[in-house]
Amino acid sequence: MTAGAQQQQLARRNVGLLMAAQALGGASPPIIISLGGLVGQMLASRPDLATLPVSLYNLGLALSTIPAALLMRRLGRRAAYVAGALLACVAGLVAWSGIVQGSFATFCAGTALAGFYGACVQSYRFAASDAVAPPQRPAAISRIMLGGLAAAVIGPQVVIWTRDAWPTAPFAGSFLGQTALALLALPLLLQLRMPPPQAEAAADAAARPLGVIARDPRFAVAVVAGVVSYGLMAFIMTAAPMAMVGCGHTVGEAALGIQWHVLAMFAPSFFTGRLIARFGKVAVTAAGLLLIAASGLLALAGLELLHFWGSLVLLGVGWNFGFIGATALVTEVYTPAERAKVQALNDFLVFGTVALASFGSGRLLNTAGWDTINTAMLPLIAAVLLALAWQGRRRAAAT
Template structure:
């Protein structure tokens, strides 16, 4: 007897939570070590964050091909291919460290981007399987998997960084490959609709250019871009800034661990907060917390300032990114979902790639304070756009209510 669509959806959600807990551990490894290994292999502060930027660029460039593969082969096949490439990328990065090859290391981090694009799509796979009212909760549930990743990633760095004394951190990238291998059987057990069934959507699909010009999509995508872009901008520079201020690599990795915990722990209740207070309100709260993280960083260069800033940054990312994702799900029909989801993630992670590379340049040229000062006007502009959007939606709702009388 075949299982019901509801039981399949619930099963898929929990498998995706487990896969997220393994797949989401890769970015903390890449981000916490990418700048340090990049500086060690290149010998240049200006090129130090290039490997992290290439990871984000690879992720951004992979969103559209990954979406095409999902439409042709189905999500399960695309996700499994992503895990295989995740294994290959970790091993290639480790080879780069062992051989002292900056180019090989960069190729490994760039290749990890396709796996990252698939992992980022898990949240949409969960939201597409439930009703509109349940989407924020489904997205939050998937993001809870990142809580496990928040422990696995940084701890793996600490446990394996000296596996090869002559090649620091090579063992951490082998560990990254092992995590992708563990995710593979989980992804293979997913029961996703056949690609043909997903394409039998209701109604005609609007051109992507038309959707991209709608105010709802612009505001939702902007909120995601600012939330994720600024988080990456600060998170990439923080480990190098901490080491530059005399703190150890272990203290920097623990700071990233606290940051990633703050990114995902609120996922237990973010969906309920959105249901109670609304998507725009929670997204705005997230952006305000990101601004507060910059202010905390400007208060001093002690360990508590770095860690406190990273915790606020993680909390702000959670509310801002989950809220923005929930807003995006209201901008498309079933026939439009694949291309709109891909465009949204392309905009977010293209910005993240630029932000992560720019943070290394800015840190070397102007310092940690300049990075935190630069982000404050961007937060203010995003909050103004959200406020204007909320006012428009309220006015539209009021006009509709009057017309219905």
């Protein structure tokens, strides 16, 4: 077998392992998101603090993006990913302990600790794209997102089957399930064979300063599209379970709504890569933002179960197109010597915004209501669509 064929085989193997690890690691956020606000309502001293556990998870993820990137650069991706899974085991136990003891602060500490694992899981898509040739990157990113299909089933089903497993502490068993999922991911991550970090470090002299890259209009538009796609999705998804329960729907119906939403987030990955190859990254990203706008309009149409579920499904598909398209746009901006710091900056900006969005969603839901949340996102989407149209014209002129 030639060296090129061996390299392609190794790349396929790594992408397959990362896809399976995504299925397990991606199941943790649905547990935290679907239950975080409900446990917060049960334990918090004030109603406006109910979404704090979810917000702290997103904040922990955002703050962990740069340390995780530095750890990957120093020790390699495999070591960093294994460390993330081990910390997720601890995080699940801490969250479980907080519920059993009735301690809101301890529960919040557990969800915040889970953020480091979330940062590692989010970087799986970049690890896959770095393993293949540039024309294959959108397809590799889509394959990693396919692991989310299993996560969309695993996470909510863990909630449904384990929420009453601890009779004296509702929902505590679900966070033990979170620990079990991280343990199952460890053997997969230990089998990864990624390039040693020294191979990237040797190219540091050729890398541009991060400030120069950040001022590149291509980077700015890609980051803004990713920020808005992911930020709006997190904003709506954090508030949706509480809004559903507040409108008379059951906890199980809220969890199933999140399950349909997460399925819709990842199911299009079967063909998103092909759509990008056919229509281009800018067009697919714009289509995603239009679908997110459509989800808001459907949510404004009524408060029946089908309005909530339909809105969450459109939101998920829109996120898939918008976020995968924006990620693919980011991969055009950096060289191999620059990718670690550019990927870290991109994820810090995206997930920092997600954290801010989730901090504000609970307060806005209590003060302004569900309709206001869905109305407020429409002007943001319009602004990003204009930026993408400008970027599309620039690309066409360059071609």
